[in-house]
Amino acid sequence: MFRIQNKNSSPLPIQNGVPQGDVFSVPLFLIAINDITKNVYFPITQRLFDDDYNISIRSSHPNGAHRLLQKTLNKISTWASKNGFRFSSLKTYLVIFKRRNPIPSLEPLFLQNFQISLRDSAKLLSILFDQKLTCTPPPYQKS
Numbered sequence: 001m002f003r004i005q006n007k008n009s010s011p012l013p014i015q016n017g018v019p020q021g022d023v024f025s026v027p028l029f030l031i032a033i034n035d036i037t038k039n040v041y042f043p044i045t046q047r048l049f050d051d052d053y054n055i056s057i058r059s060s061h062p063n064g065a066h067r068l069l070q071k072t073l074n075k076i077s078t079w080a081s082k083n084g085f086r087f088s089s090l091k092t093y094l095v096i097f098k099r100r101n102p103i104p105s106l107e108p109l110f111l112q113n114f115q116i117s118l119r120d121s122a123k124l125l126s127i128l129f130d131q132k133l134t135c136t137p138p139p140y141q142k143s
Contacts, residue, residue, distance in 0.1 A: 026050075032083065039075040044068060049125070062096075062104045070109055077112045089114040095122040097133050 003009070029051065036053060040046045046055045055072060059065035080087060094116050096103045109116045121130045128136040 033085070035083070036076065036079055036085075039079050040072055044072050047124075054122075054124070062106060066106050066109070073109055073111045073116075077110075080112060087112055089117075093117045093119045093122070095119050095129070095131065097129070097131055099132055103131065 033048070033051070033053070037046060037048060040055055043059070044055050044057045046053070055069070055076075057065045057068060079085075092111055092114075094109055096106075096118070108118075121128055123129075126137075130136075
């Protein structure tokens with residue numbers, strides 16, 4: 001709300017974000033999300049490409065890796081709340097890659113108060129990786 005002389009405007013909610021399709025939307029979004037990387041420490045690795053962000057850990061100790069992931073997810077959740085970001089529960093998932101032995105039973109992981117779903121494959125830059133780390137490249141398209 002603002003005031004000019006003796007007149008007050010009607011209150012309007014303040015929205016976070018940038019206008020869709022605006023020429024400045026992409027660079028402003030990238031500047032805004034770039035700080036997310038300050039919440040992740042070794043041995044967890046991270047990849048930020050446009051609006052896709054993923055973290056991973058390689059470990060032979062699933063329970064320790066799970067604790068580190070949850071600790072990192074907590075930091076990311078705090079960062080997101082502070083900076084006005086919300087993660088999609090539909091687009092956020094966990095894949096446990098393991099070549100041998102069965103996948104261990106672990107407690108669920110949480111991000112921004114939602115449980116992260118467990119899937120059997122992940123798509124990274126159009127390549128589909130399954131739990132055994134076999135990958136399916138994108139179909140060839142004639143130009």
